[in-house]
Structures are given as C-alpha cells and as structure tokens.
Amino acid sequence: MRLAQISAVAAAFSALLAGPAVAQQAASEPEYSGLLAGPASRLADKGITFDLTVYDFLFTNPSFGLDPGNAGNSAYWVTSADVDLDKLMGWKGGKFHLKETFFNLVYNNDDIAGQFGDNSLGYQTTYIQRGSELSQLTLEQSMFNGKVNVEFGRTHPFFYFTPMTCETYNTCYQDVLYFNAGYISPLFSVWGGRAKIDLSPTSYFQVGTFSLDQGWHFHSGWDWGRPLPDGMLSLAEYGFDTAYGPGGKYTGKYVLTGYYNSGEHASNNTTVSGRSRGLFPDEQAKMESDTSGIVFNSTQIVWREDGGSSTYSSPRTLAVYTGAGYSFDTTVPVLADIYMGFNLHAPLLSRPNDKVGMKFRYEAMNDSYNEFMAQANKTAGGSGAPFEDKFIVELNAHTDLFKGMVLESVAQYIVNPNSYYNPYTAERPDEGFYLGATLKVPLGKFAGIAPQ
Numbered sequence: 001m002r003l004a005q006i007s008a009v010a011a012a013f014s015a016l017l018a019g020p021a022v023a024q025q026a027a028s029e030p031e032y033s034g035l036l037a038g039p040a041s042r043l044a045d046k047g048i049t050f051d052l053t054v055y056d057f058l059f060t061n062p063s064f065g066l067d068p069g070n071a072g073n074s075a076y077w078v079t080s081a082d083v084d085l086d087k088l089m090g091w092k093g094g095k096f097h098l099k100e101t102f103f104n105l106v107y108n109n110d111d112i113a114g115q116f117g118d119n120s121l122g123y124q125t126t127y128i129q130r131g132s133e134l135s136q137l138t139l140e141q142s143m144f145n146g147k148v149n150v151e152f153g154r155t156h157p158f159f160y161f162t163p164m165t166c167e168t169y170n171t172c173y174q175d176v177l178y179f180n181a182g183y184i185s186p187l188f189s190v191w192g193g194r195a196k197i198d199l200s201p202t203s204y205f206q207v208g209t210f211s212l213d214q215g216w217h218f219h220s221g222w223d224w225g226r227p228l229p230d231g232m233l234s235l236a237e238y239g240f241d242t243a244y245g246p247g248g249k250y251t252g253k254y255v256l257t258g259y260y261n262s263g264e265h266a267s268n269n270t271t272v273s274g275r276s277r278g279l280f281p282d283e284q285a286k287m288e289s290d291t292s293g294i295v296f297n298s299t300q301i302v303w304r305e306d307g308g309s310s311t312y313s314s315p316r317t318l319a320v321y322t323g324a325g326y327s328f329d330t331t332v333p334v335l336a337d338i339y340m341g342f343n344l345h346a347p348l349l350s351r352p353n354d355k356v357g358m359k360f361r362y363e364a365m366n367d368s369y370n371e372f373m374a375q376a377n378k379t380a381g382g383s384g385a386p387f388e389d390k391f392i393v394e395l396n397a398h399t400d401l402f403k404g405m406v407l408e409s410v411a412q413y414i415v416n417p418n419s420y421y422n423p424y425t426a427e428r429p430d431e432g433f434y435l436g437a438t439l440k441v442p443l444g445k446f447a448g449i450a451p452q
Helices: 003-016 037-045 085-089 112-116 175-181 367-379 443-447
Strands: 048-061 070-084 094-107 132-143 148-155 190-200 203-212 231-244 250-271 285-304 317-327 334-345 355-365 390-400 406-415 432-441
Touching: 037 048, 048 112, 048 443, 070 085, 070 112, 085 094, 175 250, 175 285, 175 317, 175 334, 190 231, 203 250, 250 367, 334 390, 355 367
Parallel strands: none
Antiparallel strands: 048 070, 048 432, 070 094, 094 132, 132 148, 148 190, 190 203, 203 231, 231 250, 250 285, 285 317, 317 334, 334 355, 355 390, 390 406, 406 432
C-alpha cells in the first residue's frame, strides 16, 4: 500500500479509537450521518475530509457499428482525501488533494471500441491495464482573498478547463480535446498545473500546462522516474457567468478555451516515404509536430416556470447548452465537433432533481483522415467508399433515485458512423442505435465519511 494511502487509513483508524462524538455539526457546517460519521466529522473539524463515489457505466450497440449487438461494463471507484492546510496547520489558503481510482466489474471494455468503430458515439471506454490509477495528487494555494488560485502536481486538465455543459457523464465529451489536443482519460493523472485569476465576481481567466505521455495507460501514476514527457499541452481560458431577469434567476455560463500541443502526432494519411497510410499499412506513419485549436462551451437558463420569482426552491426550468471545438491543423483527425441541446429540469415538481433532455451533434473529420479510413477499408477488401460527416441525435435522462444515487440513461442514433477504432476492416459500420446508462453511487455519504 502506498504511503499516502497508509497515512489516510492510519488517520481514520486513530479517529475511530478516539471515542464517540456527536456527528451533527453546527448549522453552518456540513452534516455527517452513517456508521463512520463520528470520526469523519472530527477529522473534518481538523481539515481532513474523505469521499468515495462509484460510477458504473453500461454500454451497448444493439444496431449500430462494425459489429452490432454487443455490450460492456466498467465500474470506477473514485476515492479521495482532501486536507485544508489552514485548519490543520495554519497554512493560510493551502489545500492538499489525493484521488485514487479503482476499477472492477469490467466486461468487454477493451474490445467494444473496435465493435463500435466510431469515435464519437456513446461512452468512450477507458483503456484499463491495472486495478487502480492515481487520478490526482496536488497542492492548491489560494491568495488575495481567493481571487488568485494555483494548483499543481499529478492532475488532469479536465478538472479545470472546458467545464461539462450537457450534464450526462456517459456522452458529454469534446472530441477535439481527446483526439487532437492530447487529453487522456481524466481518471489517469499527468504532471501539470494551472493558475486562475478572478477578474470580477462573474468572470475569470486561467492558464495551465500539462505533460503529454503517449504510454499513459501502461503506468500507475505513481511511477515518477520515467523519461521526459513527449511534449506539453498548454491551455488558456476565459469564462464568465450571466445573471439577468428578476432576482438574477436566469443564469448562464460561457467559456472560451484555446489549446496548443507541442508534442508529435502521426500524420493522418502519410507514411515516412510519402505514400498513403491506408494503402500501405506496413509503413510507419510520418510524424507531425505541434497542433492547436479552440473550444467554446455554454449553458443558459432560458425559461423558468415561476418567472424568476423564487416561488419554488427548485423550479421547473429549461436550459440550453452548446459545445463547439475546432482544429487549426489538418494533420489531426477531427476538424470540428459541434453539439447543441437542452435540459428540462424538474419535469415533475414532485421530483426537483430529475432532468430530461435532447442533444444534436455534428462532427467533421479532416479530409485526409476520411481518406485514410476509406483507403484502409479498401485495403482490407471493402468498397473503399468515402466517409461523410456524421450526425448524432440523443435523448437523455437524469433520474434521482434516493440519498444521492443517480441514474443517467442515454439513447443515441447515428448517421454516417466511421471506423476510427478499426480502420483496416472490410466491413462498413451500420447506422443505428446506441444505449447506455451510468449509475452514480455516493458510498462516502452512505458510510458517513462524506457530508450529506
């Protein structure tokens, strides 16, 4: 067991031996309930908090893809410990974060990407090679009354940049970031950090830089004595919130992010000898360097049943969201990834935490990558027909079960899927349906180690 985990377990065990305590906190403090509420609340008073959340992803392609009719599953146990260094030792504005993710209930996780073929539809599985991964180990420092914030260590740009807007874990991702910018799964950490400044109460600017490691899935995150990274991913982001209407109840968030990747990447359809990768698969791909692009995300409440009068604590509202990514480089796979959707919050007033929604997505690959996939298909004995831009229609629901458990279900239909994950096949991917579900279980709250 690693040193940081040993320390966390020892601290919790010491608190258990300290005797009973009242778990109920003051009105302004978080409340703990459950088997471990007593020791957890005492540790929280000293600035040490814990959490454990399980995310189980179920995914299937009943009628779409290169090999329809398959299913898979992955469960991620995200464990975390956070330390308020001000409470613990008088270090004003300092915090420490540790997050480790454990994997189990894994079924058909590695093969289903090739069975799907397409790079955009449904849940994009995490390439799991071990039982756990270090997801975060960072030191955070706030200064100037919290207006400036710096965090660095083992981390991931997902924690800070391009915030999710579509509210479904299963299908809310931006392909320009994951296929062009160099994002890896947010469950896997890299060296990096960011600095953020609040320009006003409603706007901010931040920059960050993160290491690139093409062999990330073969490492645990704790093995730090490896060679220098393959390059750096640098990001800059400006964001602001709006508040218009009676009482400022129609709020929204708008974020513009630019990125630059200094590492190398394989050319879409050119080998080292200048020939087609699709027609000559045994030749090594030509390597290109540097790529950049932009991403714009937004979400805006456009309607409230109560007109913003605060008649209900959780009123029925309609929110519209967008996401748009564009690459400035034609040597990377994705040219543009654009989606727009809406969420109806509290469709039943008796269930204020539920949401239902619809999303429309359009994605264009660069011409050179479409050419590569078509020629690879021809090399494998297929028709070699060109791949067109794709369209995806999605219905989704966010259902509050009980005590913080959430079920998110997704149904998608794709037009013009591609064979990104299995290009050298004579088969052509079928248009059709994807079905998926994510179950979120807040075990930390159930056990009493996290506040209610």
